[in-house]
Amino acid sequence: MVSATYSVVYETGKKLNSGFDNWGWDSKMSFKDNSLVLTADPDEYGAISLKNLNSNYYGKGGCIYLQVKTETEGLVKVQGVRGYDETEAFNVGSFRSSSDFTEYKFEVDDEYQFDRIIVQDGPASNIPIYMRYIIYSTGSCDDHILEHHHHHH
Numbered sequence: 001m002v003s004a005t006y007s008v009v010y011e012t013g014k015k016l017n018s019g020f021d022n023w024g025w026d027s028k029m030s031f032k033d034n035s036l037v038l039t040a041d042p043d044e045y046g047a048i049s050l051k052n053l054n055s056n057y058y059g060k061g062g063c064i065y066l067q068v069k070t071e072t073e074g075l076v077k078v079q080g081v082r083g084y085d086e087t088e089a090f091n092v093g094s095f096r097s098s099s100d101f102t103e104y105k106f107e108v109d110d111e112y113q114f115d116r117i118i119v120q121d122g123p124a125s126n127i128p129i130y131m132r133y134i135i136y137s138t139g140s141c142d143d144h145i146l147e148h149h150h151h152h153h
Contacts (some may be wrong), residue, residue, distance in 0.1 A: 004139025006149050007058050009050050009117065010036050012132050019054035023116060035069070035130040040121035047120035049079065050134065061110035063141035064092060064117055066134045067101040072127040076106050080115035089118055101132060105141040 009020045012034040016022065022029050027046025030037045040046025052058050057080070064076060073096055079089035093106035108114070117136060121129065137145050 004062075004137045004143060004148070005059070006138075006145070007052060007054075007136040008149055009052075009134040009136065010131065016050070019052070021051045021053055022048050023051045024048040024118075027121070033130065035132050036134070038119055038121065038129040038131070040124060040126055042126040043124055045120055045122075045124045047077075047118050050117045050119075051080075052115050057113050057115040058117065058136045059138040060113040062108050062136060062138045063143070063145065064106045064108060064134075064136050065103070065141075065145040066119075067103050067132040068095050068129060069098055069101045070095070070127060070129040071097045071099075072125040072129065073097065073122040074129050075118075075120040075122045076104070077118040077120060078108055078112055078114035078116065079118055089116075090114075094122060101130070103146075105145070107141050 010016050014031040024047050026044035027040040029048050038048050075094045077089040077091050092108050095104050
């Protein structure tokens with residue numbers, strides 16, 4: 001079996017990892033409390049859209065791992081699937097409010113090859129969404145992604 005590769009978009013601290021950029025809309029991306037913070041404009045379904053500049057796309061299928069703390073709901077999507085209209089985004093999951101950082105893993109359908117990972121303020125609540133460890137793995141969500149990632153250093 002081919003071993004999984006990892007795209008570590010963001011860990012903790014004050015910037016995205018090199019090779020990734022925010023192509024988001026109607027929102028502000030800031031860094032606070034060792035987290036990436038998404039704050040959408042009121043009444044707009046603002047999002048961060050984390051573009052992979054290292055390569056044409058992140059991978060095909062696989063798993064998106066992140067830790068989130070928020071008092072709202074959020075959507076996680078992928079976009080820029082090759083062979084589809086680039087404007088189409090596909091939901092891969094959502095998260096609910098949590099007062100502490102909670103781990104989420106979202107399986108991406110095998111047919112999707114994408115160049116952006118999107119986190120969106122689901123109800124356009126204007127409530128900040130705090131994120132840590134945004135990692136994409138070409139492998140399964142059953143893997144212990146964070147531990148694997150740390151071994152790769």
